[in-house]
Amino acid sequence: MSTTTEARPGERREQAELARKCFYYMALMREVEDRIERKLYRQGKIVGGVYVGRGQEAISVGSALVAEEGDVLCPSHRDMGAFLIRGVPAWRILAQYMGRVDGLTRGRDGNMHMGDLKLNIIAIISALAATVPVAAGAALALRYQGKKNVALSYFGEGSTSLGHWHEGLNFASVQKLPVVFLCNNNQYAYSTPAEAQMACANVADRGPAYNMPAEIVDGNDALAVYEATRRAAAHARGGNGPYLLECKTFRMTGHSAHDAAHYVPQHLWDEWGKQDPIERLEARMLAEEWSAAEEIEAERARVRREVDEAVERAERSPLPDASTLLEGVYENQ
Numbered sequence: 001m002s003t004t005t006e007a008r009p010g011e012r013r014e015q016a017e018l019a020r021k022c023f024y025y026m027a028l029m030r031e032v033e034d035r036i037e038r039k040l041y042r043q044g045k046i047v048g049g050v051y052v053g054r055g056q057e058a059i060s061v062g063s064a065l066v067a068e069e070g071d072v073l074c075p076s077h078r079d080m081g082a083f084l085i086r087g088v089p090a091w092r093i094l095a096q097y098m099g100r101v102d103g104l105t106r107g108r109d110g111n112m113h114m115g116d117l118k119l120n121i122i123a124i125i126s127a128l129a130a131t132v133p134v135a136a137g138a139a140l141a142l143r144y145q146g147k148k149n150v151a152l153s154y155f156g157e158g159s160t161s162l163g164h165w166h167e168g169l170n171f172a173s174v175q176k177l178p179v180v181f182l183c184n185n186n187q188y189a190y191s192t193p194a195e196a197q198m199a200c201a202n203v204a205d206r207g208p209a210y211n212m213p214a215e216i217v218d219g220n221d222a223l224a225v226y227e228a229t230r231r232a233a234a235h236a237r238g239g240n241g242p243y244l245l246e247c248k249t250f251r252m253t254g255h256s257a258h259d260a261a262h263y264v265p266q267h268l269w270d271e272w273g274k275q276d277p278i279e280r281l282e283a284r285m286l287a288e289e290w291s292a293a294e295e296i297e298a299e300r301a302r303v304r305r306e307v308d309e310a311v312e313r314a315e316r317s318p319l320p321d322a323s324t325l326l327e328g329v330y331e332n333q
Contacts, residue, residue: 015223016290019281020299021065022222023291026057026278027300029081031307032090036097037257040311046097048110053078055220055252058277059184061085062225063152063245066233070149072120072138074131077112078184078251079154086119091310100317106328107320129159132168132181139177139242150178150236152229157246158189160203169242173210176241180232183244184219186251191263204246212244219247220277223284250275 033052041050053060060081067073067086075082083093088104096103099110115123122138125131135153142149159165160183172179183203187194200206207214213235217228225247232243250272254261285291291299 016285016288018065018226019223019285019288019290022058022061022226023278023281023285023296024299024303025061025065025081025084026222026281027303028084028090028306029057029061030054030278031303032084032093032310033080035307035311036094037253040094040098041257045315046110047099049112050097050257051077051112051255052253052257053080053184053251055272055276056184056186056249057081058222058225058281059182059219059247059249060154062222063154063180063182063229065226066229067152068149070120070142070147071233072122072135072142072149072151074122074135074138074151074153075124076128076131076154076156076184077124078156078186082152082154083114083116083121086116086121088116088119088121089310090307091313094310094314095317098314098317099319100314101320102314102317106324108328127162127164128155129162129164129168131155132159132165133171134168135179135181136168136172136175136177136242139172139179139236140175142178148237150180150233152180152182152233154182154184156189157183157185157187157194157203158192158197159183160206161189161197169206169210169212169244172242173212176239178236178239179242180229180236181242181244182229183246184249185246186249187268188251188255188261188264190255190259191261202246204244207244210242212242214244214246217245217247219249220272220275220280222277222281249277252276 037050037052040046056078060079064082064085073082096114099107101107104114115121132153135151139151204214204216218224228245235243
């Protein structure tokens with residue numbers, strides 16, 4: 001009896017620490033993306049597409065916090081939290097979007113087509129389903145290297161209706177590869193609602209076709225995503241093959257900065273707006289007494305200061321010199 005009593009305070013401290021960490025990264029992700037979409041893009045400082053994950057922050061944050069050193073991440077364009085958690089500074093992400101030399105692609109690209117192989121982050125492919133077989137290949141490489149690591153593969157529900165997705169899942173299942181497949185089911189593939197692009201009710205329903213365990217997760221609950229990803233990663237690390245997680249959420253914005261999303265019924269904005277993942281976590285932190293209201297407000301202020309400084313530093317980064325355009329494109333003989 002005493003052992004159980006002693007364990008509870010420790011478990012409570014761990015939950016509180018995890019919640020605070022999730023809150024920080026979700027708030028940071030949203031603040032960075034708000035600056036990108038609502039300020040820098042509209043000021044003309046970002047040219048090209050801008051895609052954000054507003055309302056979906058719990059998925060990339062809750063899952064990426066599970067990743068261990070050596071794990072491979074294949075984020076989508078709505079998973080900025082994975083970059084931040086993995087160690088990419090906010091100012092470098094902002095420099096990336098503004099096409100500056102300190103961006104991850106050194107100014108070769110001006111938006112989310114970024115990765116960092118030193119951090120085991122594989123750059124996204126615009127046709128998101130095409131990243132799924134890449135993740136399976138990364139998992140195969142991890143096995144060849146004898147590592148007990150996993151690959152985390154992120155995509156939207158629209159990807160699950162494309163051939164790349166099915167080929168990637170089939171290969172991963174046949175080879176029993178250590179992959180966790182994470183679906184950001186935000187209800188819309190651009191302007192196409194989920195019910196108009198797949199006949200099954202859930203993406204998770206497709207898992208059994210590949211003899212793959214699958215589960216549905218509340219994608220607006222960071223702690224639920226964390227626990228589900230931890231289970232899935234343990235399954236994959238144990239040599240049991242891949243695992244499919246469908247995270248139900250909603251895209252609280254248009255497909256991109258130029259899309260007003262008039263095709264989305266107003267009642268969906270209203271219903272999902274009440275499920276904001278950051279506000280939900282804040283409410284739980286207060287209810288569980290993991291943090292006080294003034295501590296949460298101080299954290300929000302800290303995030304705003306960090307992003308202010310990040311924007312200033314990114315804007316000081318120069319634009320690339322045209323004479324360096326071909327550097328890193330061709331192998332030097």
